[in-house]
Amino acid sequence: MKDVLDSLKKAIEEGQAKDASKAVQAALDAGAEPGAILRDVMVPAMDEVGRRYECGDYFLPEMLISARAMKQALALLRPRLVATDVQPAGTVVAGTVKGDLHDIGKNLVCMMLEGAGFQVIDCGIDCAPEKFIKSAQDNGATIIGMSALLTTTMPSMKSVVDAVAQAGLKGKILTMIGGAPVTQNYATEIGADGYAPDAASAVDVAKKLMAN
């Protein structure tokens, strides 16, 4: 099993999409738990890609092909992470904020929420405040979940929180934020209702918000 997981990590780091998918399938066939494959192998592989980019070993194209390998491998895990027979726990509109194109973390959060029985409306990437709000209103959502991976796009989260208040929806539509540079302090500072550091805790936070 260790060989398979090592080859999965290497395939994502090196952007070998076919090898990554084969390795995920092999790991699943060998009985590996989908959440553990994700947490212990695939997410650390993307962290390594970020580290290589930061120190100049990788450039944008390498990051892109690693992201493509990650996405294809994730597609194989998706059916195992998303339950189908759970009562709807609430509706969440989720998206990556304006100016930001990173969507792997956001997609994972969507999958985990769906797996926990939430109906998830995915607004995609580069999502403007009006789009978040319109989608929440159109779909009767209780929570807007925002993801940002860039320090430069974090302020877009405040724009959404402010737009919810300006639309007179504060308390009716709750806001929840996450993403690598985002912190609980930042959530408190901008008046977001919730913050989660990872996809698994995003489910706990969404459940807490629904219970309030």
Ligand code: B1M
């Ligand atoms: Co970009 N990028 N990138 N990138 N990229 C980072 C984020 C960076 C940290 C790399 C680095 O320098 N080490 C850096 C940001 C620096 C900063 O702002 N502090 C960076 C940069 C600089 C850039 C560009 C500006 C590069 C350039 O053009 N010169 C550019 C910006 C484009 C834009 O958005 N406008 C850019 C572009 C890209 C690609 C397109 C090539 C690609 C994204 C492809 C895609 O997503 N489809 C990419 C990638 C792949 C990365 C890294 C390597 C990996 C991100 C990732 O997918 N991580 C990243 C380095 C890193 O993060 N280590 C990097 C795996 C994912 C599972 O984790 O998204 O953190 P993450 O999600 C986690 C949690 O954060 C949390 O749960 C998830 C799962 O546990 N979470 C939430 C996320 N959203 C949440 C929402 C919630 C709750 C929890 O509630 C709603």
